Amino acid sequence: DIQMTQSPPVLSASVGDRVTLSCKASQNINKNLDWYQQKHGEAPKLLIYYTNNLQTGIPSRFSGSGSGTDYTLTISSLQPEDVATYYCYQYNSGWTFGGGTKLELK
Amino acid sequence: QVQLQQSGAELAKPGSSVKISCKASGYTFTSYYISWIKQTTGQGLEYIGYINTGSGGTNYNEKFKGKATLTVDKSSSTAFMQLSSLTPDDSAVYYCAREGELGAGFDYWGQGVMVTVSS
Numbered sequence: 001d002i003q004m005t006q007s008p009p010v011l012s013a014s015v016g017d018r019v020t021l022s023c024k025a026s027q028n029i030n031k032n033l034d035w036y037q038q039k040h041g042e043a044p045k046l047l048i049y050y051t052n053n054l055q056t057g058i059p060s061r062f063s064g065s066g067s068g069t070d071y072t073l074t075i076s077s078l079q080p081e082d083v084a085t086y087y088c089y090q091y092n093s094g095w096t097f098g099g100g101t102k103l104e105l106k
Numbered sequence: 107q108v109q110l111q112q113s114g115a116e117l118a119k120p121g122s123s124v125k126i127s128c129k130a131s132g133y134t135f136t137s138y139y140i141s142w143i144k145q146t147t148g149q150g151l152e153y154i155g156y157i158n159t160g161s162g163g164t165n166y167n168e169k170f171k172g173k174a175t176l177t178v179d180k181s182s183s184t185a186f187m188q189l190s191s192l193t194p195d196d197s198a199v200y201y202c203a204r205e206g207e208l209g210a211g212f213d214y215w216g217q218g219v220m221v222t223v224s225s
Contacts, residue, residue, distance in 0.1 A: 034211040043201055043218055044143075044151070049211035087151055091209070095153035095167060097143075 002026050004090055004098035012106040019075040021101045023088035028068050032092035035064055035073045038100075039084045047086075048073065080105060108132040110140075110202055112216035118192050118223050125188040126219045128202030135183035136160040139205040141212060142176065142187050146198040156205065157185060192223045 003026040013019050023033070031051040036044040046055045048064035051071060061076040075082055083105055088098040113127040128140060142154040155166035157176040164176045173196070175188040189196055200219050203212035 032209075036212075043203075043215035044212070045215070046206075046211040046213050049206065050209070053210070055211065055213065089151075089153075097151035097153065099150050 002029065002090055002093055002096050004088055004096050006086075006088060006098035006101050008101060009099070010102045010104065012104045013078050014106045015078055015080060017078045019078050019082075019103065021073040021075075021086050021103070023066075023071045023073070023098050025069045025071070025090055025092075027093075029090045029092035031067055032090055033064075033066070033071050034089045034091070035062075036087045036089060037082075037084045038087065044087065078103075078105075108204070108214045110204060110214055110216035112200075112202060112219045115220045116222070118221065120193055120223055120225055122192055123188055123190040124192065124221055125186055126200060126221070128185040128187075128216050130183045130185070130204070133204075136180060138207070140176075140178070140185040141203050141205055142174065143201045143203060143212075144170075144198045145201065145218070154187070154200075159185065189221065192221075194223050197221060197223045 005024045007022045035048040037047050038044040047058050047062050052064045063074045065072050085100045085102045087100045090096050109131045111129045116124045118124050136159050139156045141156040144152045153167050154170045154174050157164045159178050177186045202216040204214040206213035
């Protein structure tokens with residue numbers, strides 16, 4: 001099974017900061033990776049699909065990149081409404097979510 | 107607008123089964139697969155499997171084979187997941203989600219159903 005490791009588990013940042021969240025796969029997942037945002041008490045929400053494709057309606061401050069085993073979600077200028085837990089998800093071989101990164105305001 | 111409306115919370119006894127529903131609206135039901143995802147505090151998000159809403163074909167995460175059974179009723183645009191032989195480890199929030207076109211992520215999600223297994 002492919003394991004997905006997200007880092008850091010918790011990230012504190014200030015409004016306006018550039019924030020980078022990492023997701024590492026235990027083997028090559030060929031860019032078959034999505035990013036989801038989950039706010040407290042809500043269902044997850046699709047942000048990025050197939051590594052770097054912005055879902056319709058998602059602000060352009062969100063972007064994704066990566067290849068092979070290493071992937072990144074970047075928020076170019078953190079906003080208060082971005083406080084949430086972020087999950088990566090691979091579907092290259094089986095299906096696996098990462099453990100999440102909880103993003104807090106400093 | 108696209109909506110996935112899930113059934114209400116369930117309280118079940120160990121060894122029993124529950125069947126939760128996911129009613130779709132706002133789009134052509136049979137044009138998109140429906141996936142099911144489990145969320146617990148301890149294990150995080152786990153993928154259960156998907157159903158081809160047109161053909162009824164299914165594909166399960168190995169971990170959930172024998173635990174979850176996915177079905178659809180095309181006449182009511184509803185997907186179902188039955189969980190059997192329940193144990194406390196099955197206590198979780200269960201989401202249904204629509205798979206976007208050409209594998210473009212889970213673009214719409216239900217609100218989630220909390221299943222509690224307790225004697």
